[in-house]
Amino acid sequence: MKVLVPVKRVIDYNVKVRVKADQSGVDLANVKMSMNPFDEIAVEQAIRLKEAGTADEVVVVSIGVKQSQETLRTAMAMGADRALLVVAADNVETDIEPLAVAKILAKVVEEEQPGVVLCGKQAIDNDMNATGQMLSALLGWSQGTFASELELKDDAAIVSREVDGGLQTIKVSLPSVITVDLRLNEPRYASLPNIMKAKKKPLEEKTAADYGIDPTPRLEVLSTAEPAERAAGIIVGSVDELVSKLKEAGAV
Structure with a gap:
């Protein structure tokens, strides 16, 4: 079985995000970028499935700018077998919206025919939490979201997912789209030898036009501002x- 894992290039979670002086967006100049942490967990889970003999191949895909090659190389250094980069923007400040990403991923899935797609539940830059669900709808596949435990058994996936009241365990038929949460695993560090090997692993490059998808944003950001300082x-x-005091503040 093949496992497909979409990964996104985002500002590193250790970096303090700063807003541009003209409030047109977030300042990305000389800012460290890395793989979205939730996607990193998805890559780790896919590799574990391969190590357990459940999966035969792990393919990672990223949709964005050419610089996302670095993110894909990181995933291959962790243990992914090959990568696909879909260039959908020239400007690093352009954020491809979830629906466009899902449409491109749906085309990639048609080509690759994976048994399961493992996604991070959300990206830490826009927190949309929508791509996995949209992909499931476009494909007509079952979905399991916010997975904190995952087991593939026969032709089904058993997913323990986090809900408001605690944990819910569901069984979904394969092929399926699974979005993963923080508690699923602890991603491994890529060793230096594996980083060197990753440079020789195949990385295919395509464009959104190759799939007939227009990634032009439908939303316009009017302004970006820092959150108000806490009193x-x-x-x-x-x-x-x-x-x-609470009555005066209108809290009671």
């Missing part, structure tokens, strides 16, 4: 004073 707290001397 300082105050110390109260009694419960009565606390209640009084």
Whole structure:
């Protein structure tokens, strides 16, 4: 069975994001970029499935700018077998919207015919949490979202997923789209020998036009602003004073 894993290039989670002075967007100049952490978990899970003999091949795909090659090489250094880069933007500040990504991925799935698609549940830059669900709808496949445990058995996937009330375990038929959550696993670090080997692994490059998809954004960002600074707290001397302060603030 083949496992397909979409990965996204995002600002590294350790970097403090800064807004441009003209509020036109986020400043990406000289900013460290890395693989979306949720996608990294998906890559790790796919590799574990291969190591367990459940999967035969792990293919990673990224949709965005040419610089996403670095992200794909990282995934191959972790253990993915090959990669596909779909160039859908020239400007690193252009964020491809979830529907366009899902449409391109649907075309990739038609070509690759994987048994399962493992996605991160969301990207940490836009927090859309929509691509996996949209892909499932476009393909007409079953889906399991927010997976904290995953087991592939016969022609089905058993997914333990996080919901508001705790954990829910579902069984979905394959092929399926599974989106993964933080608690699924701990991604491995790519060793230096594997980083060198990744440079020789096949990385195919295509464009959105090759799939007949127009990735032009449908949303326009009018302005971007830093979140409001949190107001300082105050110390109260009694419960009565606390209640009084809360009433004044309109919290009670």
